[in-house]
Amino acid sequence: MNSNFIYLSPTKLALFQECPLCFWLAEKEKIERPRGPTATLPQSMDKLIKNYFDYYRGRGELPPEIAGKIKGKLIAQEILDDWRKNSKNSKPRYFNKEANAFLFGALDECLIVDDKYYIPVDYKTYGYNLKENSFAHYQLQLDCYTLMLEGEGLTHLNIAYLIYYIPEKIEENNLIRFKIEIREVKTNPEKAKDIFLKAIEILRNPNPPAPSPECKFCHWRKELKEKIERLYF
Incomplete structure (x- = not known):
């Protein structure tokens, strides 16, 4: 395997957008942001939903609550x-030769x-119930998915779907009723490509980039460094 290859995911590109320095430190120096315990319920729900869709896939159908509301099969x-x-x-996956x-x-x-x-x-x-811009946080992720499809030579319609499962109430026999919301999102693979190439450029540079002014992690790091220097030096 060529050791000069760089592999990035939509999650890593989201970090790059949040803060170029945190991204650079994580990828180049393996210094990641501190994280708390990982919530396991969303992961369990994700697996259940996948199994649910796979059941209807085996029948050649869409799940009934989304049938007629989305394009395709x-x-x-x-x-x-x-x-x-x-x-x-x-x-x-998408590969950029240059x-x-x-x-x-x-x-x-x-x-x-x-x-x-x-x-x-x-x-x-x-x-909780969706707001008008609830999908905005996932725009880059969906743009990346479309670019990855392009990378395999597959055609697309410049759209993606977000399917939200929102718990409404608990019923008898421990059943939880969910409200299903579907959002069709226009995607822009060229925008994902632009962010991807900018992130690669940052990683090819041996010098760290400036932090994002809004990054709370970098702000905390700076304050801690200044406090230690005042106390001990």
């Missing part, structure tokens, strides 16, 4: 099984329209 299970792997070598870099990531789901147009789908578990 579910792609074949054998294809999606590979696309769900969060591996550098799994598909779909940058010698890959963009990779795992898809929750994907639809196909007229047997030729692919639409990425992502499940989200939400604890």
Whole structure:
């Protein structure tokens, strides 16, 4: 394997957008932001939803609560099984020859329209009703998915779907009722490509970039350094 290859995911590009310095430190120096305990409920819900969709995929149907509300049909299970792997070598992924870099990531789901147009789908578990711009936080992720499909030579419609599962109430026999909200999001793979190349440029530079002025982690790091210097030096 070429050691000069760079592999980035949509999550890493989101960090780059938040703060170039935190991104550079994580990728170049393996110094990551401190993290608290990981919530396991969303992960469990994600697995349950995937199994639910796979059941209807086996029947050649869409789940009834979304049937007629989205375009296309579910792609074949054998294809999606590979696309769900969060591996550098799994598909779909985008390779930029000039940058010698890959963009990779795992898809929750994907639809196909007229047997030729692919639409990425992502499940989200939400604890409250959606706002008008609730999808904005996931725009880059969906742009990246579309770019990754392009990287495999697949055609698309410049759209993606977010399917939100919002708990409404607990019923008898320990059943939880969910409200399902679907958002069709226009995607821009060129924007994802631009962010991807800027992130690569940062990583090719041996010197660290400036932090984002809004980064609370870098602000804390700076304050801590100044406090220690005042106290001990």
